[in-house]
Amino acid sequence: MEYSEKQLAIINAAEKLFALRGFDGASVRDIAHEADVNVAMISYYFGSKEKLMEAVFEERTNNIRLKVENLLQNEGISHLQKVNILIDDYVDKFIHQQEFHKIMIREQMIEKDTPIAGLIHELKKKNLESITKLIEDGQASGSFKKNIDIVLMMTTLVGTVCQMITSQHFYRKVNKLEYMTEIEFQKHMRKTLSVHLKNLFKQILTNEA
Amino acid sequence: MEYSEKQLAIINAAEKLFALRGFDGASVRDIAHEADVNVAMISYYFGSKEKLMEAVFEERTNNIRLKVENLLQNEGISHLQKVNILIDDYVDKFIHQQEFHKIMIREQMIEKDTPIAGLIHELKKKNLESITKLIEDGQASGSFKKNIDIVLMMTTLVGTVCQMITSQHFYRKVNKLEYMTEIEFQKHMRKTLSVHLKNLFKQILTNEA
Amino acid sequence: MEYSEKQLAIINAAEKLFALRGFDGASVRDIAHEADVNVAMISYYFGSKEKLMEAVFEERTNNIRLKVENLLQNEGISHLQKVNILIDDYVDKFIHQQEFHKIMIREQMIEKDTPIAGLIHELKKKNLESITKLIEDGQASGSFKKNIDIVLMMTTLVGTVCQMITSQHFYRKVNKLEYMTEIEFQKHMRKTLSVHLKNLFKQILTNEA
Amino acid sequence: MEYSEKQLAIINAAEKLFALRGFDGASVRDIAHEADVNVAMISYYFGSKEKLMEAVFEERTNNIRLKVENLLQNEGISHLQKVNILIDDYVDKFIHQQEFHKIMIREQMIEKDTPIAGLIHELKKKNLESITKLIEDGQASGSFKKNIDIVLMMTTLVGTVCQMITSQHFYRKVNKLEYMTEIEFQKHMRKTLSVHLKNLFKQILTNEA
DNA sequence: CATGAATGAGTGTTCATTCAT
DNA sequence: TATGAATGAACACTCATTCAT
Numbered sequence: 105m106e107y108s109e110k111q112l113a114i115i116n117a118a119e120k121l122f123a124l125r126g127f128d129g130a131s132v133r134d135i136a137h138e139a140d141v142n143v144a145m146i147s148y149y150f151g152s153k154e155k156l157m158e159a160v161f162e163e164r165t166n167n168i169r170l171k172v173e174n175l176l177q178n179e180g181i182s183h184l185q186k187v188n189i190l191i192d193d194y195v196d197k198f199i200h201q202q203e204f205h206k207i208m209i210r211e212q213m214i215e216k217d218t219p220i221a222g223l224i225h226e227l228k229k230k231n232l233e234s235i236t237k238l239i240e241d242g243q244a245s246g247s248f249k250k251n252i253d254i255v256l257m258m259t260t261l262v263g264t265v266c267q268m269i270t271s272q273h274f275y276r277k278v279n280k281l282e283y284m285t286e287i288e289f290q291k292h293m294r295k296t297l298s299v300h301l302k303n304l305f306k307q308i309l310t311n312e313a
Numbered sequence: 314m315e316y317s318e319k320q321l322a323i324i325n326a327a328e329k330l331f332a333l334r335g336f337d338g339a340s341v342r343d344i345a346h347e348a349d350v351n352v353a354m355i356s357y358y359f360g361s362k363e364k365l366m367e368a369v370f371e372e373r374t375n376n377i378r379l380k381v382e383n384l385l386q387n388e389g390i391s392h393l394q395k396v397n398i399l400i401d402d403y404v405d406k407f408i409h410q411q412e413f414h415k416i417m418i419r420e421q422m423i424e425k426d427t428p429i430a431g432l433i434h435e436l437k438k439k440n441l442e443s444i445t446k447l448i449e450d451g452q453a454s455g456s457f458k459k460n461i462d463i464v465l466m467m468t469t470l471v472g473t474v475c476q477m478i479t480s481q482h483f484y485r486k487v488n489k490l491e492y493m494t495e496i497e498f499q500k501h502m503r504k505t506l507s508v509h510l511k512n513l514f515k516q517i518l519t520n521e522a
Numbered sequence: 523m524e525y526s527e528k529q530l531a532i533i534n535a536a537e538k539l540f541a542l543r544g545f546d547g548a549s550v551r552d553i554a555h556e557a558d559v560n561v562a563m564i565s566y567y568f569g570s571k572e573k574l575m576e577a578v579f580e581e582r583t584n585n586i587r588l589k590v591e592n593l594l595q596n597e598g599i600s601h602l603q604k605v606n607i608l609i610d611d612y613v614d615k616f617i618h619q620q621e622f623h624k625i626m627i628r629e630q631m632i633e634k635d636t637p638i639a640g641l642i643h644e645l646k647k648k649n650l651e652s653i654t655k656l657i658e659d660g661q662a663s664g665s666f667k668k669n670i671d672i673v674l675m676m677t678t679l680v681g682t683v684c685q686m687i688t689s690q691h692f693y694r695k696v697n698k699l700e701y702m703t704e705i706e707f708q709k710h711m712r713k714t715l716s717v718h719l720k721n722l723f724k725q726i727l728t729n730e731a
Numbered sequence: 732m733e734y735s736e737k738q739l740a741i742i743n744a745a746e747k748l749f750a751l752r753g754f755d756g757a758s759v760r761d762i763a764h765e766a767d768v769n770v771a772m773i774s775y776y777f778g779s780k781e782k783l784m785e786a787v788f789e790e791r792t793n794n795i796r797l798k799v800e801n802l803l804q805n806e807g808i809s810h811l812q813k814v815n816i817l818i819d820d821y822v823d824k825f826i827h828q829q830e831f832h833k834i835m836i837r838e839q840m841i842e843k844d845t846p847i848a849g850l851i852h853e854l855k856k857k858n859l860e861s862i863t864k865l866i867e868d869g870q871a872s873g874s875f876k877k878n879i880d881i882v883l884m885m886t887t888l889v890g891t892v893c894q895m896i897t898s899q900h901f902y903r904k905v906n907k908l909e910y911m912t913e914i915e916f917q918k919h920m921r922k923t924l925s926v927h928l929k930n931l932f933k934q935i936l937t938n939e940a
Numbered sequence: 941c942a943t944g945a946a947t948g949a950g951t952g953t954t955c956a957t958t959c960a961t
Numbered sequence: 962t963a964t965g966a967a968t969g970a971a972c973a974c975t976c977a978t979t980c981a982t
Contacts, residue, residue, distance in 0.1 A: 124424060128337035132977060142943050147978055206422050212479045213415050215333060228483055255487055256477075256509050263476030264469045270421045271468070274437055278464055300465050307516040319966090341952060351968050356953055542842065546755035550956060560964050565957055624840050630897045631833050633751060646901055673905050674895075674927050681894025682887045688839045689886070692855055696882055718883050725934040737945090759973060769947055774974055 107163070111149050113139040119160050123203035126210055127157060154218075157207075161223050164204040168197060168227065172234035176241065183242035187309065188302050190238065191261065195297045198265045199290055209266055232258060239309070248309045257308050261301060268297055316372070320358050322348040328369050332412035335419055336366060363427075366416075370432050373413040377406060377436065381443035385450065392451035396518065397511050399447065400470065404506045407474045408499055418475055441467060448518070457518045466517050470510060477506055525581070529567050531557040537578050541621035544628055545575060572636075575625075579641050582622040586615060586645065590652035594659065601660035605727065606720050608656065609679065613715045616683045617708055627684055650676060657727070666727045675726050679719060686715055734790070738776050740766040746787050750830035753837055754784060781845075788850050791831040795824060795854065799861035803868065810869030814936065815929050817865065818888065822924045825892045826917055836893055859885060866936070875936045884935055888928060895924060 107115065117139035121130035132153050136143040150156040171193060175186050198205050211220050235254060242248035268275065272293065276282060281289055316324065326348035330339035341362050345352040359365040380402065384395050407414050420429050444463060451457035477484065481502065485491060490498055525533065535557035539548035550571050554561040568574040589611065593604050616623050629638050653672060660666035686693065690711065694700060699707055734742065744766035748757035759780050763770040777783040798820060802813050825832050838847050862881060869875035895902065899920065903909060908916055 123422070126335045126337055126419070126423075128335055131975080133975090143977090144943055144945095144979080148942075153977065209422070209479065210335065210419060213332070213419070215482075225483060228480070229487070232487065253505070253509070255484055256505060259476045259480070259484070260469060260473045260509070260513065262480075263472030263474070265472070266476060267468045267472030268465075270418065271437070271471075273424075274434060275464055275468070278438075278441065296462070296465060300462070300469070304469070304513060304516070307513070317966095340950080342950090352952090353954080353968065354966085357967075362952065541840070544753045544755055544837070544841075546753055549954080551954090561956090562958080562964055562966095566963075571956065627840070627897065628753065628837060631750070631837070633900075643901060646898070647905075650905065671923070671927070673902055674923060677894045677898070677902070678887060678891045678927070678931070680898075681890030681892070683890070684894060685886045685890030688836065689855070689889075691842075692852060693882055693886070696856075696859065714880070714883060718880070718887070722887070722931060722934070725931070735945095758971080760971085770973090771947065771975080772945085775946075780973065 107159075110139070110141055110145065111159075112163075114141060114146060114149065114156065115160050115163050118156050119164065119203050119207065122157065122160065122210075123206040127153075132156075158219055158223075160204070160207070161220055164201060165223060165227055168201070168204075169230060169234075172238060176237060183238070183245060183247040184306065184309065186238055187242070187305055190235070191301050191305060192298055194261065195265060195294055195301070198269065199294055202269050205266070205269060209270065242309065249311060252309065257305070260304065260308075264301060264304075265297060268293060316368075319348075319350055319354065320368075321372075323350060323355060323358065323365065324369050324372050327365050328373070328412050328416065331366065331369065331419075332415035336362075341365075367428055367432075369413070369416070370429055373410060374432065374436055377410070377413075378439060378443075381447060385446060392447070392454060392456040393515065393518065395447055396451075396514055399444070400510050400514060401507055403470065404474060404503055404510070407478065408503055408506075411478050414475070414478060418479070451518065458520060461518065466514070469513065469517075473510060473513075474506060477502060525577075528557075528559055528563065529577075530581075532559060532564060532567065532574065533578050533581050536574050537582070537621050537625065540575065540578065540628075541624040545571075550574075576637055576641070578622070578625070579638055582619065583641060583645055586619070586622075587648060587652075590656060594655060601656070601663060601665040602724065602727065604656055605660070605723055608653070609719050609723060610716055612679065613683060613712055613719070616687065617712055620687050623684070623687060627688065660727065667729060670727065675723070678722065678726075682719060682722075683715060686711060734786075737766075737768055737772065738786075739790075741768060741773060741776065741783065742787050742790050745783050746791070746830050746834065749784065749787065749837075750833035754780075759783075785846055785850075787831070787834070788847055791828060792850065792854055795828070795831075796857060796861075799865060803864060810865070810872060810874040811933065811936065813865055814869070814932055817862070818928045818932060819925055821888065822892060822921055822928070825896065826921055826924075829896050832893070832896060836897070869936065876938060879936065884932070887931065887935075891928060891931075892924060895920060 114135065117135045118130070121135050121138060124130070132146050133143055135156075136146055146153070146156055150159055172190065175189060178186070181189075208224060211218075212224060214221065232255065235258060239248060239252060239254055243250060243252070272289075275293075276284075276289060281292065284292060323344065326344045327339070330344050330347060333339070334343075341355050342352050344365075345355055355362070355365055359368050381399065384398060387395070390398075417433060420427075421433060423430070441464065444467060448457060448461060448463055452459060452461070481498075484502075485493075485498060490501065493501060532553065535553045536548070539553050539556060542548070550564050551561055553574075554564055564571070564574055568577050590608065593607060596604070599607075626642060629636075630642060632639065650673065653676060657666060657670060657672055661668060661670070690707075693711075694702075694707060699710065702710060741762065744762045745757070748762050748765060751757070752761075759773050760770055762783075763773055773780070773783055777786050799817065802816060805813070808816075835851060838845075839851055841848070859882065862885060866875060866879060866881055870877060870879070899916075902920075903911075903916060908919065911919060
């Protein structure tokens with residue numbers, strides 16, 4: 105699907121406002137105003153508010169999947185290094201696409217069987233499969249422990265990053281990091297999360313500390 | 314604040330629907346219908362939809378704080394055991410009050426300076442202070458490592474539990490646990506999270522694996 | 523009709539708020555609060571909000587009719603003096619019962635055939651009849667001119683006083699009488715209107731200036 | 732401000748119903764129905780019910796001010812004739828814009844400091860200034876008496892016309908003028924008021940009868 | 941292709957009134 | 962008799978969407 109400049113403006117505005125106020129809290133009027141287009145354009149281009157949300161998802165999930173395919177075949181690096189690369193990749197994606205991920209967090213909680221719920225499920229399943237391959241590879245080679253609850257491990261990965269995103273104001277205040285610019289703080293979060301999660305994963309996956 | 318039976322019915326219904334659909338997604342008519350009361354009762358009892366949300370928060374946060382005070386003085390158990398008790402306490406609270414915690418997750422993301430944002434901030438700050446005391450106690454006695462990023466550690470605790478809650482359907486499906494009753498599955502989650510988090514914390518806090 | 527203390531409190535509160543905000547602008551809750559009684563009392567005592575309005579009317583129109591009967595028979599004073607007494611009486615009544623008269627002004631404009639419209643019509647008719655007798659008496663004795671449009675004359679009397687009441691803020695400001703207390707200003711209005719209207723009536727009724 | 736046909740329909744309907752039932756007594760649904768437009772159009776065009784009221788005022792007060800400027804400079808007519816022209820002008824305006832003037836009467840009585848209260852005050856002040864000039868001109872030339880309470884005089888003018896408007900049903904009934912058409916009756920009122928007020932003013936302003 | 945105007949359903953809230961005690 | 966609780970209808974207003982051009 106190729107979108108025009110105006111359509112992309114709408115998608116960007118929608119992502120921002122959906123993240124900030126939730127689906128119901130963001131009105132199509134607000135979105136249209138934010139995107140600097142006529143209100144009618146949203147129905148005109150996307151059919152409905154719900155379809156716009158789906159478009160946001162499709163647009164943002166295109167390149168969101170973890171790039172694990174090439175990684176698997178690369179024999180020059182250790183299995184743990186591969187996992188570490190994946191962690192960095194994931195943290196980066198999350199921090200750079202905070203707004204979209206906020207939407208995901210919200211939508212995950214809704215129990216309705218919407219098309220979006222399906223998209224999220226699909227995405228998570230594929231990510232899980234990629235990781236599983238990587239882990240099983242490491243287990244086969246003896247690098248990783250047996251009996252690893254991969255879903256639980258992923259829950260800690262995703263959960264820690266999510267929580268850091270949703271409560272970043274609190275984290276910043278408590279640690280007195282208000283002096284940083286937004287970008288500096290993002291780098292700080294990125295580094296901190298990276299080190300922290302690599303340590304955790306090393307412990308989960310291997311027997312060493 | 315003491316609430317009547319009807320008021321509690323409204324609070325319960327509101328908690329459920331706010332958790333499921335978000336504040337804007339849940340209409341007062343829906344809530345009234347769920348609570349089996351007249352729509353006007355909500356304004357009558359709580360003044361407004363916003364005030365109802367605040368009532369939900371006040372009602373649910375009354376007993377939500379971690380019971381760390383008595384724990385600190387108990388000298389019969391090790392510092393790590395104290396932390397483990399706290400983890401169990403936290404996991405229990407979260408699982409038994411899933412719906413309220415979903416609301417908290419949602420509200421955390423909104424950047425507006427609402428009274429509720431203040432309540433959440435206060436709650437997190439107090440919990441953090443409690444934990445900090447416990448950890449510093451352990452550090453002073455040499456049981457725990459120095460240089461522990463407590464906020465980050467808490468982020469992993471809260472994040473992992475949150476993520477488990479929000480994606481429990483996915484977790485259940487992938488692990489083929491649909492055969493369990495809701496209560497059995499909750500027990501399973503509780504146990505799994507408890508063991509997992511205790512392991513992680515042991516690694517974070519001490520030098521042993 | 524005898525009213526209890528509470529009923530009178532309600533009637534007084536209703537008069538005040540109906541005058542200030544109009545019938546629809548004053549809620550029964552406001553009235554109950556102003557009267558310091560339970561909301562349900564209003565329906566309980568008076569049946570409905572409309573009936574309360576009627577009660578206000580009945581209560582206030584009991585003694586509002588011009589006391590012309592005795593005046594007619596008094597042969598010690600001239601016809602013009604009798605008219606002047608009536609003018610003073612009318613001005614006094616209006617100024618001391620400003621609030622009720624404001625309600626009357628409002629209700630007069632509604633075209634619906636309410637019981638209140640009937641009460642107002644009746645009151646005006648009786649007042650007109652009283653005046654007419656007095657004027658015709660004066661005409662018979664040769665004191666007053668023939669061909670006097672009594673209704674039109676009364677329109678000027680009532681209209682001037684009404685207008686003074688409704689625009690008293692404007693009158694006070696323009697004439698820089700803010701330094702007066704409320705009571706002083708009422709006395710001032712009373713005197714000014716009295717002199718002014720007596721002059722006008724003298725001109726209308728007689729041939730002298 | 733230029734209004735579309737639909738907007739004018741709304742303004743006309745609002746004027747009618749506000750005059751008849753007062754601001755609070757006239758619902759936006761009634762107004763929309765009277766104007767034969769969708770309820771939402773009122774918010775769409777005017778923003779709110781209050782803003783609609785303001786629009787009614789702005790629309791109706793555009794040409795409502797007394798045309799005294801040219802009159803002052805005209806040297807071919809006497810001062811009293813000028814006053815008489817003004818009286819006719821005023822009576823005409825009032826009778827032709829009865830409904831709007833009813834709104835003014837109602838709004839005048841509310842003590843709140845609304846934008847509309849300000850508009851009314853401004854209008855009355857300007858009208859008063861115009862009249863004052865005219866009167867002072869006449870006084871300077873010796874045509875009019877000294878020591879005239881102009882505000883009081885205007886109170887009689889405005890009050891008499893107001894009262895005639897608000898109680899026209901009574902006037903008509905008492906004088907047995909029901910046989911007239913609405914327009915005939917309006918002409919009758921116009922003529923009657925004109926003669927009556929000119930007489931009164933002549934007496935107030937000059938020494939002759 | 942694009943848009944201002946328009947719509948009907950829905951929002952949270954307040955209303956006068958009635959109910960149960 | 963007196964009242965807190967409760968009700969259904971109505972309130973002004975906003976919503977996502979559609980229409981006419």
